[in-house]
Amino acid sequence: MPMIKVHFLGAAGTVTGSKFYLETPEKNLMVDCGMFQGLKELRLKNWEPLPINPTRLDAVLLTHGHLDHTGYLPKLVKEGFRGTVHGTAPTLDITEIVLLDSAKIHEEEAQLANTEGYSKHDPALPLYTLKEAEFTLNLFKPQKRDVWHTLSENIKYRFRYNGHIIGATFIEINIYGKRFVFSGDIGRQEDLLLEPPERPKWADYLFMESTYGDKHHPEEDVETILIKLISKTIQQRGHLIILSFAVERLQSLMYLLWHLYKKNRIPNIPIYVDSPMGNNVLSVFERHQHWHRLPMNEYRAMCRHINIVQSYRETWQTIDDPRPKIIIAGSGMVTGGRVLTYLQQLIDRPSTTILLVGYMAEGTRGRKLLEGSNEIKIYGKLYPVKASIYHLESLSAHADQQELLHWLGKLRNIPESVFLVHGEPSDLNTFRAKLNNTFGWHVRVPQLNEALTLVV
Incomplete structure (x- = not known):
């Protein structure tokens, strides 16, 4: 009987670095190829060679x-991978934006480390260069969703709509008659810009994300919270800095603020969006209109109302402008990008308000701000935190525990094995117990770099 070997090369026991390698008698596949973020011990793993042979992939x-699902691709190519990278058209468009932005940040941080001398490496090198990221794009192969695509005689796959961000899917792979389902990141039932996720009907082997496996998103009146923070900002003549993921959340926040203004619920306070990557993502919404529900007339009116920062010079003009203002800066988990310039200049001011949106992984600056850190380190220097810190969890693009269970509700069979991935230990263990109690399934929490052989 055919045997499939599954390697858990990332997002095992942690949230980031999603990489799952499948060895089969016909083809070797990898589902996602993400970069580790957060704790230093995890980030260092990005520099280690994978325990597989990329030339055989x-x-x-x-x-x-998202970066934690795609950001390792140029490194994989550096290690010898020359196969094809498959995804929906908007996913590959987003991946291109993310990889080029990531490469630019890696190059800039290496250059700064060498100039300032705060790295122990001499010279400090980028994980990969812009040229290497650009070469990776040549391997991209866009595919339609809801269509079975053949990789070999006994292996085919299809992409299914999953909410979360534009282009996102879960993946069903049929291998020798057994169905492997990789959930990816599952979106919300109610989302400003996206439809609810579709749901699988059959899974012999299920690889399930658990980001919010032990949590329920709070019932928050997002509009009222934003109105209060904007009023506070105007009264203090300060800055409201909204730190958001550049893909989906940033566009949702733009849409929210535009509607609040249109309904006369907030004054005409200047709003700036400073995220080169986020700006590029806006064009993906325009190119792939059937993947979201933002009307194009609303999209264009929103973009006219909001100031789109185009250059680093404009970033400094925005900081120096004394008027109260709202700044939406793409930052991931406050790990890099333009937002760091704003924090360097403004986080030590009591008149500054910082709003964190979405999930912040352990070890990131975002998590440290959430936990009340009195100072944060940026490019080797410590900055005191005197700004007010707030968190909007209900705008997360990830399904919570109840929504994860709902996503499983159409399965017609009992999976032979369920593997919980993409979660921190408490989330994974709580969700494992929940699945055991709810369905009585055989559930495993694999360890990083664990390899299992499945007989199909």
């Missing part, structure tokens, strides 16, 4: 375009 299938 035939194809990478991407669930969606």
Whole structure:
């Protein structure tokens, strides 16, 4: 009987670095190829060679375009991968934006480390260069969703709509008659810009994300919270800095603020969006209108109302402008990008308000701000935190525990094995117990770099 070997090369026992390698008698596949973020011990793993031979890898299938699912691709190519990278068209568009932005940040941080001398490496080098990221784009192969695509005689796959961000999918792979389902990141039932996720009907082997496996998103009146923070900002003549993921959340926040203004619930306070990557993502919404529900007339009116920062010079003009203002800066988990310039200049001011949106992984600056840190380190220097810190969890793009269970509700069979991934230990263990109690399934929490052989 055919045997499939599954390697858990990332997002095992942690949230980031999603990489799942499948060895089969016909083809070798990888589902997602993400970069580790957060704790230093995890980030260092990005520099380590993978415990597989990338030259034997035939194809990478991407669930969606976030950095922790795609950011390792240029490194994989550096290690010898020359196969194809498959994803939906908007996923590959987002991945292109993310990889080029990531490469630019890696190059800039290496250059700054060498100039300032705060790295122990001499010279400090980028994980990969812009040229290497650009070469990786040549391997991209966009595919339609809801269509079975053949990789070999006994292996085929399809992408299914999953909410979360534009282009995101879960992936069903049929291997010798057994169905492997990789959930990717599952979106919300109610989302400003996206439809609810579709749901699988059959899974022999299920690889399930658990980001919010032990949590329920709070019932928050997001509009009222934003109105209060904006009023506070105007009264203090300060800055409201909203730190958001550049893909989906940033566009949702733009839409929210535009509607509040249109309904006369907030004054005409200047709003700036400073995220080169986020700006590029806006064009993906325009190109792939059937993947979201933002009307194009609303999209264009929103973009006219909001100031889109185009250059680093404009970033400094925005900081120096004394008027109260709202700044939406793409930052991931406050790990890099333009937002760091704003924090360097403004986080030590009591008149500054910082709003964190979405999930913040352990070890990131975002998590430290959430936990009340009195100072944060940026480019080797410590900055005191005197700004007010707030968190909006209900705008998360990830399904919570109840929504994860709902996503499983259409399965017609009992999976042979369920593997919980993409979660911190408490989330994974709580969700494992929940699945055991709810369905009585055999559930495992694999360890990083664990390899299992499945007989199909």
